[in-house]
Amino acid sequence: MARKKLDEIRPEQGDDAAARRTPMREFSRSLPMSLLRAREAVMRQFRPSLRNHGLTEQQWRILRALTAVDEIEVTELARVAFLLGPSLSRILRDLEGRALIERKAAENDARRAVVSISAKGLKLIEAVAPTSEAIYAEITRRYGARKLAELHEMLGVLEASLAGMGSAEDAEVEADE
Amino acid sequence: MARKKLDEIRPEQGDDAAARRTPMREFSRSLPMSLLRAREAVMRQFRPSLRNHGLTEQQWRILRALTAVDEIEVTELARVAFLLGPSLSRILRDLEGRALIERKAAENDARRAVVSISAKGLKLIEAVAPTSEAIYAEITRRYGARKLAELHEMLGVLEASLAGMGSAEDAEVEADE
DNA sequence: GGAAAGAACTTAACATGTTAATCATCTCCC
DNA sequence: GGGAGATGATTAACATGTTAAGTTCTTTCC
Numbered sequence: 001m002a003r004k005k006l007d008e009i010r011p012e013q014g015d016d017a018a019a020r021r022t023p024m025r026e027f028s029r030s031l032p033m034s035l036l037r038a039r040e041a042v043m044r045q046f047r048p049s050l051r052n053h054g055l056t057e058q059q060w061r062i063l064r065a066l067t068a069v070d071e072i073e074v075t076e077l078a079r080v081a082f083l084l085g086p087s088l089s090r091i092l093r094d095l096e097g098r099a100l101i102e103r104k105a106a107e108n109d110a111r112r113a114v115v116s117i118s119a120k121g122l123k124l125i126e127a128v129a130p131t132s133e134a135i136y137a138e139i140t141r142r143y144g145a146r147k148l149a150e151l152h153e154m155l156g157v158l159e160a161s162l163a164g165m166g167s168a169e170d171a172e173v174e175a176d177e
Numbered sequence: 178m179a180r181k182k183l184d185e186i187r188p189e190q191g192d193d194a195a196a197r198r199t200p201m202r203e204f205s206r207s208l209p210m211s212l213l214r215a216r217e218a219v220m221r222q223f224r225p226s227l228r229n230h231g232l233t234e235q236q237w238r239i240l241r242a243l244t245a246v247d248e249i250e251v252t253e254l255a256r257v258a259f260l261l262g263p264s265l266s267r268i269l270r271d272l273e274g275r276a277l278i279e280r281k282a283a284e285n286d287a288r289r290a291v292v293s294i295s296a297k298g299l300k301l302i303e304a305v306a307p308t309s310e311a312i313y314a315e316i317t318r319r320y321g322a323r324k325l326a327e328l329h330e331m332l333g334v335l336e337a338s339l340a341g342m343g344s345a346e347d348a349e350v351e352a353d354e
Numbered sequence: 355g356g357a358a359a360g361a362a363c364t365t366a367a368c369a370t371g372t373t374a375a376t377c378a379t380c381t382c383c384c
Numbered sequence: 385g386g387g388a389g390a391t392g393a394t395t396a397a398c399a400t401g402t403t404a405a406g407t408t409c410t411t412t413c414c
Contacts, residue, residue: 027238027241027242027245027257027258029329031219031313031316031325031328031329032216032219032220032223032234033238033259034328034329034332034333035212035215035216035219035332036216036259037259037332037336038212038332038333038335038336039209039212039213039216040259041335041336041339041340042208042209042212042335042339043209044339045339045342046209047402051403056369056370056402057209057370058369058370059369061204061210064204065204068204073392074392074393075391075392075393080204081204082210082213082214082217083370083371084370084371084372084373085392085393085394086370086371086372086373086393086394086395086396087369087370087371087372088393089393089394089395090369090370090394090395091369091370093394094369109379109380109391109392110378110379110380111378111379111380111391111392111393112379112391112392112393113392113393136208138342139208139338139339139342142338142339142342143334143335143338143339147331147334148208150331151208151211151331151332151335152206152208152211154324154327154328154331155211155212155214155215155328156211156215157320157324158215158218158219158320158328159214159215159218161316161319161320162218162219162221162222162316162319162320163218165222165315165316165319224372228372228373233372233399233400234400235399235400236399250362251362251363252361252362252363260400260401261400261401261402261403262362262363262364263363263364263365263366263400263401263402263403264399264400264401264402265363266363266364266365267364267365267399267400268399268400270364271399286361286362286409286410287408287409287410288361288362288363288408288409288410289361289362289363289409290362290363
């Protein structure tokens with residue numbers, strides 16, 4: 001159901017050029033693309049506000065996660081804020097430099113670092129939150145609360161469905177370890 | 178640096194420290210986060226295969242988009258592959274250097290560039306496609322074809338719902354530009 | 355017909371994503 | 385005890401995301 005449209009789009013020249021090519025799904029039906037587009041549509045709403053407060057999306061995620069706990073280890077924070085270690089390291093360095101967070105070594109393990117939000121950080125959060133919540137409310141209003149919950153549910157199931165799917169290495173690259 | 182006695186500011190954390198803070202949605206219920214996690218779960222499946230062929234996700238998106246047309250202008254390609262101009266510029270420079278694509282100036286407008294996939298690019302696509310399709314099939318099998326279609330539908334509606342929502346600038350920052 | 359405004363990239367600058375390598379510490383086990 | 389290996393965190397290197405500024409060419413319009 002995907003291929004036929006191409007002739008319509010490119011009627012005249014090499015009308016069979018595309019037809020000879022590897023058959024694949026239409027681009028718009030790609031799941032990663034759909035998720036990307038949807039996420040971008042949502043984030044586009046939040047970015048200006050965050051930017052006005054000197055925060056990036058990821059910095060906001062971290063501060064927000066820190067607001068929910070008293071303190072947290074870096075590794076756990078990475079898991080909660082869904083950031084990779086290297087990204088988190090850089091951002092924490094920056095946030096600490098801006099005095100929005102505090103960092104100290106864990107008591108019983110010198111390798112671990114424990115992070116917490118500072119008073120200044122809390123203040124920033126409180127300044128951003130109203131706008132952020134208003135935007136979220138508007139999104140909910142437009143899309144529908146029920147539908148939003150349903151979407152959350154479906155996304156969660158998708159994630160769970162793929163959890164055990166060990167990254168299928170390419171056949172030509174030999175077996176796994 | 179400028180490290181104050183924050184123990185004074187946030188003294189003595191009890192178990193209810195978090196409860197006193199700004200009320201916000203749980204992190205896991207954040208829509209951007211759900212979309213990000215779902216997308217990452219999907220992309221995690223594809224990345225190893227692409228990597229084995231020397232392609233990043235975005236490079237693959239571009240080549241894939243080029244496969245569907247005979248040639249296309251850069252701006253239109255950016256729209257279709259959902260990439261920003263600067264990213265696309267860099268990637269096209271790289272892909273052209275690897276002879277995976279071809280670029281020429283438009284006939285009637287010297288500003289515009291027209292891009293097309295090369296024979297070498299097509300060959301690469303054909304080498305990656307089988308694995309890629311197999312992964313997609315497995316995802317579909319696990320999640321369910323019907324559910325997948327429904328998810329696509331809901332994501333599309335979400336995107337459309339937010340389309341007209343003019344990026345709500347922060348109230349405290351007047352629109353000056 | 356030429357200056358000004360607009361359009362299509364491109365470059366620049368900074369922040370993050372991604373993988374690999376490094377560094378320090380810790381655990382286990384001989 | 386002490387060394388091999390595991391673990392937590394950071395750094396390195398490269399690619400992309402994001403916004404702003406710059407370049408080149410076109411169109412508009414006086």
